[in-house]
Amino acid sequence: xxxxxLPRGDEPLPAxxxxxxxxxxxxxxxxxxxxxxxxxxx
Amino acid sequence: MHVHKAEKIWxxxxxxxxxxxxxxxxxxxxxxxxxxPSHIQSIDPAKxxxxxxxxxxxxxKLADGAYEAYYVAHIFAFEPQHLTVPVGSKVTFYVTSTDVxxxxxxxxxxxxxxxxxxxVSTVSHVFSKRGTYLLVCNEYCGVAHQTMAGSVExx
Amino acid sequence: xxxxxxxxxSDFAIRFSVAKENLLVLAHIxxxxxxxxxxxxxxxxxxxxxxxxIVMPAEFDYYRVxxxxxxxxxxxxxxxxxxGLLTFATYxxxxxxxxxxxxxxxxxxxxxGTVMATIAIxxxxxxxxYTFYAPLKAHPSFYFGATLLIAGTWFIAADIFLNxxxxxxxxxxxxxxxxxxxxxxxxxxxxxxxxxVVLEMLLLIPWSLGWTSGIDVGLTRMLFWYFGHxxxxxxxxxxxxxxxxxxxxxxxxxVFSDSLTRLSFIMxxxxxxxxGLHHQFLDPGISATWKWLHxxxxxxxxxxxxxxxxxxxxxxxxxxxxxxKRGFLAxxxxxxxxxxxxxxxxxxxxLFIFGGFGGIVNTSYSMDVLVHNTMWIVGHFHxxxxxPVALSFIGAAYGLVPALTGRKLFAPKLALVQTxxxxxxxxxxxxxxxxxxxxxxxxxxxxxxxxxxxGAQTWHPEMVTAAAGGALLFxxxxxxxxxxxxxxxxxxxxxxxxQFSFAPVDDAAAPTxxxxxxxxxxxxxxxxxxxxxxxxxxxxxxxxxHFLAPGMRTW
Numbered sequence: 001x002x003x004x005x006l007p008r009g010d011e012p013l014p015a016x017x018x019x020x021x022x023x024x025x026x027x028x029x030x031x032x033x034x035x036x037x038x039x040x041x042x
Numbered sequence: 043m044h045v046h047k048a049e050k051i052w053x054x055x056x057x058x059x060x061x062x063x064x065x066x067x068x069x070x071x072x073x074x075x076x077x078x079p080s081h082i083q084s085i086d087p088a089k090x091x092x093x094x095x096x097x098x099x100x101x102x103k104l105a106d107g108a109y110e111a112y113y114v115a116h117i118f119a120f121e122p123q124h125l126t127v128p129v130g131s132k133v134t135f136y137v138t139s140t141d142v143x144x145x146x147x148x149x150x151x152x153x154x155x156x157x158x159x160x161x162v163s164t165v166s167h168v169f170s171k172r173g174t175y176l177l178v179c180n181e182y183c184g185v186a187h188q189t190m191a192g193s194v195e196x197x
Numbered sequence: 198x199x200x201x202x203x204x205x206x207s208d209f210a211i212r213f214s215v216a217k218e219n220l221l222v223l224a225h226i227x228x229x230x231x232x233x234x235x236x237x238x239x240x241x242x243x244x245x246x247x248x249x250x251i252v253m254p255a256e257f258d259y260y261r262v263x264x265x266x267x268x269x270x271x272x273x274x275x276x277x278x279x280x281g282l283l284t285f286a287t288y289x290x291x292x293x294x295x296x297x298x299x300x301x302x303x304x305x306x307x308x309x310g311t312v313m314a315t316i317a318i319x320x321x322x323x324x325x326x327y328t329f330y331a332p333l334k335a336h337p338s339f340y341f342g343a344t345l346l347i348a349g350t351w352f353i354a355a356d357i358f359l360n361x362x363x364x365x366x367x368x369x370x371x372x373x374x375x376x377x378x379x380x381x382x383x384x385x386x387x388x389x390x391x392x393x394v395v396l397e398m399l400l401l402i403p404w405s406l407g408w409t410s411g412i413d414v415g416l417t418r419m420l421f422w423y424f425g426h427x428x429x430x431x432x433x434x435x436x437x438x439x440x441x442x443x444x445x446x447x448x449x450x451x452v453f454s455d456s457l458t459r460l461s462f463i464m465x466x467x468x469x470x471x472x473g474l475h476h477q478f479l480d481p482g483i484s485a486t487w488k489w490l491h492x493x494x495x496x497x498x499x500x501x502x503x504x505x506x507x508x509x510x511x512x513x514x515x516x517x518x519x520x521x522k523r524g525f526l527a528x529x530x531x532x533x534x535x536x537x538x539x540x541x542x543x544x545x546x547x548l549f550i551f552g553g554f555g556g557i558v559n560t561s562y563s564m565d566v567l568v569h570n571t572m573w574i575v576g577h578f579h580x581x582x583x584x585p586v587a588l589s590f591i592g593a594a595y596g597l598v599p600a601l602t603g604r605k606l607f608a609p610k611l612a613l614v615q616t617x618x619x620x621x622x623x624x625x626x627x628x629x630x631x632x633x634x635x636x637x638x639x640x641x642x643x644x645x646x647x648x649x650x651x652g653a654q655t656w657h658p659e660m661v662t663a664a665a666g667g668a669l670l671f672x673x674x675x676x677x678x679x680x681x682x683x684x685x686x687x688x689x690x691x692x693x694x695x696q697f698s699f700a701p702v703d704d705a706a707a708p709t710x711x712x713x714x715x716x717x718x719x720x721x722x723x724x725x726x727x728x729x730x731x732x733x734x735x736x737x738x739x740x741x742x743h744f745l746a747p748g749m750r751t752w
Binding site: 043044045046048049052053056057060063064067068070071076077078079080081082083084085086087088117141142143145147148149150152153154155156157158159160161162163164174175176178179180181182183184185187188189191193 | 642652742
């Protein structure tokens with residue numbers, strides 16, 4: 001049974017956003033670190 | 043289908059991030075030649091010893107500071123095992139195998155390629171730092187895979 | 198505490214069917230556990246050998262052990278656990294009186310093939326590693342055995358598809374129950390993926406029998422990796438099924454979004470196969486353009502994992518808020534870290550941070566020259582298949598085995614500690630492997646000393662750390678076996694049968710678009726994408742002048 005409540009978008013998810021953006025930031029930093037290594041070794 | 047606004051933000055960021063990565067490596071490929079070794083040239087693995095340039099493995103000077111190095115990989119050694127090049131030279135390696143799949147890798151440089159019977163691999167490197175570099179086979183080739191190594195001395 | 202509630206119908210026929218189903222699922226889980234245990238023993242020996250603490254004898258050398266370890270872990274443990282899990286997920290979410298004959302046929306074929314291939318390996322006639330690259334040539338029984346293992350899984354897939362088809366016929370206009378849908382989607386992907394390796398076997402088997410004299414090295418490698426990448430998504434989809442539908446039951450949570458869960462699996466179905474060339478970035482004979490295309494496709498398949506990361510944490514956050522917990526740290530502290538059915542998968546999620554990052558690096562085209570065939574790759578696949586995949590399977594097993602056997606979990610505190618010991622061990626081992634790889638250490642070697650060469654000096658300390666991590670992992674596996682076996686052989690059947698359930702979908706979720714359930718259509722599209730990604734490379738392989746290679750036994 002599913003009730004059509006307010007669209008889910010109205011429920012804030014700050015902790016989830018914190019989590020995924022920590023992930024994203026780590027990935028970006030790590031990736032460019034590897035790219036710098038590639039430049040150094042190529 | 044409903045997508046939470048926060049998820050839209052995250053996925054947009056994720057897609058943008060991956061697009062930046064793709065753009066970076068593509069630009070590096072086009073502008074700086076950062077392309078993984080993708081040489082397409084076949085060779086009969088049974089006739090390597092008679093097929094130039096692999097009939098004379100070793101270093102060949104093209105001009106000052108530019109060399110070609112022809113390597114034959116087989117269980118469990120590289121021929122030539124040792125190479126000496128002047129510092130600052132660009133060396134283009136050509137490698138093939140007479141038996142099974144091997145790897146050709148100089149640790150801590152960008153020299154890394156698969157070596158397959160039936161195909162010629164090629165990879166170039168400018169040796170700008172003096173030292174003795176290890177050359178290792180990094181693909182399992184048999185019982186003595188861990189002994190298959192050589193060296194490149196940069197003077 | 199473990200799991201939630203399942204409404205077992207009072208109808209005797211269904212209860213009897215459930216009892217038969219439980220036996221079948223248990224067979225898969227116990228076979229997987231046996232493979233994991235033997236594989237772990239071999240892994241321990243490898244770690245000690247590479248740290249130069251022991252030397253493997255010539256009669257049972259390192260590479261034979263490595264082949265056994267790779268096959269048992271990456272092809273046997275994983276496959277049997279997933280076939281058991283997906284069978285369970287389908288059976289339980291589609292309760293009916295059913296025949297388990299097809300399931301048992303599938304299991305038997307899988308087991309027979311596994312035993313055949315394992316004997317070939319352990320007897321030293323198939324020291325070709327789990328990738329069995331030509332022209333290394335194993336005894337025919339190795340290839341036959343592996344083919345039978347794959348063929349057996351097709352029977353399991355057929356069983357799941359028949360059950361889903363039964364549901365759709367008797368419940369038109371209702372979406373397929375989520376666990377069964379995820380199981381079926383995973384198997385559609387698996388069928389498409391295994392076509393590649395079966396095609397490869399059709400070339401390898403006559404060659405191993407001596408009916409053909411040469412083998413196309415490039416073509417067989419390409420067919421293997423057509424299969425080899427979706428293989429890891431087969432594993433990950435099993436783990437994701439647990440994350441989406443089982444883990445929330447440990448904190449009275451819900452599935453964040455039924456539609457997005459289905460969508461993520463559909464995307465994995467579509468995008469897992471058109472990416473295999475990223476395992477062949479450094480191969481000669483394949484154009485840089487095709488390699489770039491597969492790099493692009495691999496970036497695309499990261500998206501459903503990004504979706505999953507969001508959905509899993511959103512499920513945490515929504516459940517936490519219902520109990521008054523707000524904020525990132527509060528949510529994390531509130532989660533049931535004391536329940537092994539949670540801690541297994543959750544610690545696996547933490548390890549997947551490293552695994553996912555590493556995967557993005559590995560697929561970044563030219564960046565692969567830094568890591569290909571180094572210990573970085575070994576670290577990568579250990580922190581993934583030995584991280585989110587294995588830990589999620591183990592955590593789920595702590596809920597499954599009690600429910601299937603009717604006995605309470607044996608030594609639940611040991612089960613909990615087991616997950617943390619695994620986490621620490623894997624973190625130590627895979628981190629040191631990643632570092633060794635960046636330092637250039639090659640993989641698949643019995644040791645790393647290279648006769649004392651200066652260029653190899655920095656590798657040995659990492660191997661010592663890896664061996665220590667591996668020892669912790671082995672201890673952890675012994676703990677798991679003690680709990681699993683102890684649970685099965687407890688004298689008392691529990692008064693109240695331990696329950697296992699799947700999480701409900703959140704009340705407020707919008708209805709799922711019916712198009713997501715059109716699995717045949719999505720399967721056809723997936724085949725199309727795989728064909729598009731491979732028609733160019735395969736055409737090039739076949740049309741370029743190339744030479745066949747004779748088989749070799751280099752061990």
